Amino acid sequence: MKKIIIAIDGYSSCGKSTMAKQLAKRLGYVYIDTGAMYRAVTLFALQNGFIAKDKIDTESLHQALDTCHITFRMNEQGTPETHLNGENVESEIRSLRVSSNVSPIATLPFVRKHLVAQQQLMGREKGIVMDGRDIGTVVFPNAELKIFVTASAEVRAKRRYDELQAKGQNVSFDEILKNVQERDYIDSHREVSPLRKADDAIELDNSHMTLEEQDEWLMQRVSIFF
Ligand code: DC
Numbered sequence: 214m215k216k217i218i219i220a221i222d223g224y225s226s227c228g229k230s231t232m233a234k235q236l237a238k239r240l241g242y243v244y245i246d247t248g249a250m251y252r253a254v255t256l257f258a259l260q261n262g263f264i265a266k267d268k269i270d271t272e273s274l275h276q277a278l279d280t281c282h283i284t285f286r287m288n289e290q291g292t293p294e295t296h297l298n299g300e301n302v303e304s305e306i307r308s309l310r311v312s313s314n315v316s317p318i319a320t321l322p323f324v325r326k327h328l329v330a331q332q333q334l335m336g337r338e339k340g341i342v343m344d345g346r347d348i349g350t351v352v353f354p355n356a357e358l359k360i361f362v363t364a365s366a367e368v369r370a371k372r373r374y375d376e377l378q379a380k381g382q383n384v385s386f387d388e389i390l391k392n393v394q395e396r397d398y399i400d401s402h403r404e405v406s407p408l409r410k411a412d413d414a415i416e417l418d419n420s421h422m423t424l425e426e427q428d429e430w431l432m433q434r435v436s437i438f439f
Contacts, residue, residue: 216340220348223362225396226369229344237342247345249295250328252306255315257281275323316399349411359414368420
Protein backbone atom coordinates (compact mmCIF):
# COMPACT_ATOMS: atom_id res chain seq x y z
CA MET A 214 0.00 0.00 0.00
CA LYS A 215 1.34 3.40 -0.99
CA LYS A 216 1.99 5.66 1.98
CA ILE A 217 0.88 9.27 1.94
CA ILE A 218 0.04 11.89 4.55
CA ILE A 219 -3.61 12.86 4.84
CA ALA A 220 -4.22 16.11 6.73
CA ILE A 221 -7.75 16.80 7.95
CA ASP A 222 -8.36 20.25 9.42
CA GLY A 223 -11.48 22.13 10.38
CA TYR A 224 -13.73 23.51 13.10
CA SER A 225 -14.46 21.66 16.33
CA SER A 226 -17.18 19.00 16.39
CA CYS A 227 -17.62 18.75 12.64
CA GLY A 228 -16.90 15.04 12.58
CA LYS A 229 -13.23 15.23 11.64
CA SER A 230 -12.15 12.62 14.16
CA THR A 231 -14.76 10.01 13.20
CA MET A 232 -13.97 10.56 9.54
CA ALA A 233 -10.19 10.42 10.02
CA LYS A 234 -10.40 7.35 12.28
CA GLN A 235 -12.49 5.39 9.77
CA LEU A 236 -10.28 6.42 6.90
CA ALA A 237 -7.12 5.33 8.74
CA LYS A 238 -8.69 1.96 9.57
CA ARG A 239 -9.69 1.41 5.96
CA LEU A 240 -6.25 2.27 4.60
CA GLY A 241 -4.34 0.51 7.41
CA TYR A 242 -2.84 3.88 8.34
CA VAL A 243 -1.97 5.34 11.74
CA TYR A 244 -4.54 7.80 13.05
CA ILE A 245 -3.52 10.76 15.20
CA ASP A 246 -6.07 13.05 16.84
CA THR A 247 -4.04 16.19 17.59
CA GLY A 248 -6.98 17.83 19.39
CA ALA A 249 -6.65 15.02 21.95
CA MET A 250 -3.04 16.08 22.48
CA TYR A 251 -4.05 19.70 23.25
CA ARG A 252 -6.81 18.35 25.48
CA ALA A 253 -4.33 16.10 27.33
CA VAL A 254 -2.02 19.08 27.99
CA THR A 255 -5.08 20.98 29.31
CA LEU A 256 -5.96 18.10 31.63
CA PHE A 257 -2.32 17.97 32.75
CA ALA A 258 -2.48 21.72 33.55
CA LEU A 259 -5.74 21.30 35.47
CA GLN A 260 -4.44 18.28 37.42
CA ASN A 261 -1.35 20.22 38.46
CA GLY A 262 -3.22 23.35 39.46
CA PHE A 263 -1.76 25.46 36.63
CA ILE A 264 -5.23 26.75 35.72
CA ALA A 265 -7.09 28.63 38.43
CA LYS A 266 -10.10 30.89 37.91
CA ASP A 267 -9.52 30.88 34.12
CA LYS A 268 -5.94 32.11 34.57
CA ILE A 269 -3.07 29.96 33.34
CA ASP A 270 0.21 29.82 35.20
CA THR A 271 2.17 29.65 31.93
CA GLU A 272 5.58 29.64 33.55
CA SER A 273 4.86 26.56 35.68
CA LEU A 274 3.22 24.80 32.73
CA HIS A 275 6.21 25.56 30.53
CA GLN A 276 8.61 24.18 33.12
CA ALA A 277 6.55 21.02 33.69
CA LEU A 278 5.76 20.28 30.02
CA ASP A 279 8.60 17.79 29.64
CA THR A 280 6.91 15.60 32.26
CA CYS A 281 3.65 15.53 30.28
CA HIS A 282 3.84 12.33 28.22
CA ILE A 283 1.06 11.76 25.74
CA THR A 284 0.69 8.42 23.96
CA PHE A 285 -1.99 6.64 21.96
CA ARG A 286 -2.77 3.00 22.66
CA MET A 287 -5.16 0.75 20.80
CA ASN A 288 -8.16 -0.51 22.73
CA GLU A 289 -9.77 -3.91 22.13
CA GLN A 290 -11.85 -2.49 19.26
CA GLY A 291 -8.68 -1.33 17.52
CA THR A 292 -9.38 2.34 18.26
CA PRO A 293 -6.57 4.52 19.62
CA GLU A 294 -7.11 5.98 23.07
CA THR A 295 -5.24 8.87 24.66
CA HIS A 296 -2.99 8.20 27.65
CA LEU A 297 -1.46 10.86 29.85
CA ASN A 298 1.59 9.67 31.77
CA GLY A 299 0.39 6.08 31.41
CA GLU A 300 -3.21 6.72 32.46
CA ASN A 301 -6.13 6.31 30.06
CA VAL A 302 -7.71 9.78 29.86
CA GLU A 303 -9.75 9.29 26.67
CA SER A 304 -13.05 10.04 28.38
CA GLU A 305 -11.83 12.75 30.76
CA ILE A 306 -10.31 14.88 28.00
CA ARG A 307 -13.78 15.14 26.35
CA SER A 308 -15.43 16.59 29.50
CA LEU A 309 -16.81 20.14 29.46
CA ARG A 310 -14.20 21.13 32.05
CA VAL A 311 -11.40 20.31 29.63
CA SER A 312 -13.32 21.64 26.58
CA SER A 313 -13.81 25.00 28.29
CA ASN A 314 -10.11 25.41 29.02
CA VAL A 315 -8.47 23.92 25.94
CA SER A 316 -8.56 26.88 23.54
CA PRO A 317 -6.41 29.23 25.67
CA ILE A 318 -3.95 26.37 26.23
CA ALA A 319 -3.79 25.80 22.45
CA THR A 320 -2.86 29.47 21.90
CA LEU A 321 0.37 29.13 23.92
CA PRO A 322 3.34 29.11 21.50
CA PHE A 323 5.49 26.80 23.67
CA VAL A 324 2.66 24.24 23.87
CA ARG A 325 2.19 24.31 20.09
CA LYS A 326 5.92 24.02 19.43
CA HIS A 327 6.17 21.02 21.76
CA LEU A 328 3.18 19.20 20.24
CA VAL A 329 3.94 20.05 16.60
CA ALA A 330 7.44 18.53 16.97
CA GLN A 331 5.88 15.31 18.32
CA GLN A 332 3.31 15.24 15.52
CA GLN A 333 5.97 15.66 12.83
CA LEU A 334 7.89 12.74 14.34
CA MET A 335 4.75 10.58 14.30
CA GLY A 336 4.35 11.26 10.57
CA ARG A 337 7.92 10.80 9.43
CA GLU A 338 7.18 7.37 7.93
CA LYS A 339 3.97 8.65 6.26
CA GLY A 340 0.96 6.29 6.12
CA ILE A 341 -0.84 8.59 8.54
CA VAL A 342 -4.16 10.38 8.86
CA MET A 343 -3.86 13.33 11.21
CA ASP A 344 -6.66 15.66 12.20
CA GLY A 345 -6.53 19.07 13.84
CA ARG A 346 -6.45 22.77 13.00
CA ASP A 347 -2.99 23.36 11.56
CA ILE A 348 -2.04 20.03 10.03
CA GLY A 349 -2.18 21.13 6.39
CA THR A 350 -0.75 24.59 7.12
CA VAL A 351 1.96 24.03 9.76
CA VAL A 352 2.54 20.38 10.75
CA PHE A 353 2.58 18.89 7.24
CA PRO A 354 2.47 21.69 4.65
CA ASN A 355 3.55 19.12 2.04
CA ALA A 356 0.83 16.56 2.83
CA GLU A 357 -0.35 14.81 -0.34
CA LEU A 358 -4.03 15.20 0.54
CA LYS A 359 -5.52 18.04 2.60
CA ILE A 360 -9.16 18.26 3.55
CA PHE A 361 -10.78 21.22 5.31
CA VAL A 362 -14.05 20.28 7.02
CA THR A 363 -16.80 22.73 7.99
CA ALA A 364 -20.42 22.63 9.24
CA SER A 365 -22.67 25.28 10.80
CA ALA A 366 -22.14 26.03 14.52
CA GLU A 367 -25.71 24.86 15.36
CA VAL A 368 -25.27 21.52 13.61
CA ARG A 369 -21.95 20.98 15.39
CA ALA A 370 -23.36 21.94 18.81
CA LYS A 371 -26.24 19.48 18.31
CA ARG A 372 -23.78 16.69 17.47
CA ARG A 373 -21.67 17.35 20.58
CA TYR A 374 -24.82 17.67 22.70
CA ASP A 375 -26.07 14.25 21.52
CA GLU A 376 -22.62 12.75 22.14
CA LEU A 377 -22.47 14.04 25.75
CA GLN A 378 -26.09 13.07 26.45
CA ALA A 379 -25.37 9.54 25.26
CA LYS A 380 -22.50 9.41 27.75
CA GLY A 381 -24.84 10.56 30.53
CA GLN A 382 -23.23 14.00 30.89
CA ASN A 383 -25.98 16.47 31.65
CA VAL A 384 -25.28 19.79 29.88
CA SER A 385 -27.51 22.34 28.18
CA PHE A 386 -27.57 22.81 24.40
CA ASP A 387 -27.08 26.58 24.79
CA GLU A 388 -23.99 26.05 26.90
CA ILE A 389 -22.53 23.76 24.24
CA LEU A 390 -23.38 26.16 21.41
CA LYS A 391 -21.68 28.99 23.31
CA ASN A 392 -18.63 26.79 23.85
CA VAL A 393 -18.49 25.86 20.13
CA GLN A 394 -18.78 29.52 19.06
CA GLU A 395 -16.17 30.67 21.55
CA ARG A 396 -13.75 27.99 20.42
CA ASP A 397 -14.34 28.86 16.74
CA TYR A 398 -13.49 32.47 17.51
CA ILE A 399 -10.34 31.71 19.50
CA ASP A 400 -9.19 28.99 17.06
CA SER A 401 -9.47 31.27 14.03
CA HIS A 402 -8.26 34.52 15.62
CA ARG A 403 -5.25 33.39 17.63
CA GLU A 404 -1.84 34.73 16.68
CA VAL A 405 -0.03 31.41 16.42
CA SER A 406 -1.23 28.96 13.76
CA PRO A 407 -4.83 30.19 13.49
CA LEU A 408 -7.33 27.82 11.96
CA ARG A 409 -7.44 28.52 8.24
CA LYS A 410 -7.87 26.50 5.11
CA ALA A 411 -4.57 25.74 3.36
CA ASP A 412 -4.62 27.09 -0.20
CA ASP A 413 -4.36 23.57 -1.59
CA ALA A 414 -6.93 21.98 0.75
CA ILE A 415 -10.26 20.66 -0.54
CA GLU A 416 -13.26 21.99 1.41
CA LEU A 417 -15.98 19.69 2.72
CA ASP A 418 -19.13 21.24 4.25
CA ASN A 419 -20.96 18.33 5.83
CA SER A 420 -23.82 20.27 7.52
CA HIS A 421 -26.40 18.50 5.40
CA MET A 422 -24.58 15.31 4.45
CA THR A 423 -25.30 11.82 5.71
CA LEU A 424 -22.35 9.77 6.88
CA GLU A 425 -22.71 7.64 3.73
CA GLU A 426 -22.59 10.71 1.46
CA GLN A 427 -19.55 12.00 3.30
CA ASP A 428 -17.85 8.64 3.01
CA GLU A 429 -18.47 8.54 -0.74
CA TRP A 430 -17.16 12.10 -1.13
CA LEU A 431 -14.03 11.18 0.80
CA MET A 432 -13.30 7.93 -1.01
CA GLN A 433 -13.51 9.74 -4.35
CA ARG A 434 -10.74 12.10 -3.20
CA VAL A 435 -8.63 9.35 -1.64
CA SER A 436 -8.88 6.78 -4.42
CA ILE A 437 -6.90 8.88 -6.91
CA PHE A 438 -3.77 8.19 -4.85
CA PHE A 439 -4.04 4.39 -5.00
O1 DC B 1 -10.53 18.93 17.80
P1 DC B 1 -10.78 19.22 19.26
O2 DC B 1 -12.08 19.93 19.52
O3 DC B 1 -10.62 18.02 20.13
O4 DC B 1 -9.60 20.25 19.67
C1 DC B 1 -9.47 20.73 20.96
C2 DC B 1 -8.85 22.12 20.94
O5 DC B 1 -7.48 22.04 20.54
C3 DC B 1 -9.52 23.15 20.06
O6 DC B 1 -9.85 24.29 20.82
C4 DC B 1 -8.50 23.52 19.04
C5 DC B 1 -7.20 23.01 19.54
N1 DC B 1 -6.39 22.39 18.49
C6 DC B 1 -5.40 23.15 17.91
O7 DC B 1 -5.26 24.32 18.24
N2 DC B 1 -4.59 22.60 16.97
C7 DC B 1 -4.75 21.32 16.60
N3 DC B 1 -3.94 20.81 15.67
C8 DC B 1 -5.78 20.55 17.17
C9 DC B 1 -6.60 21.11 18.11
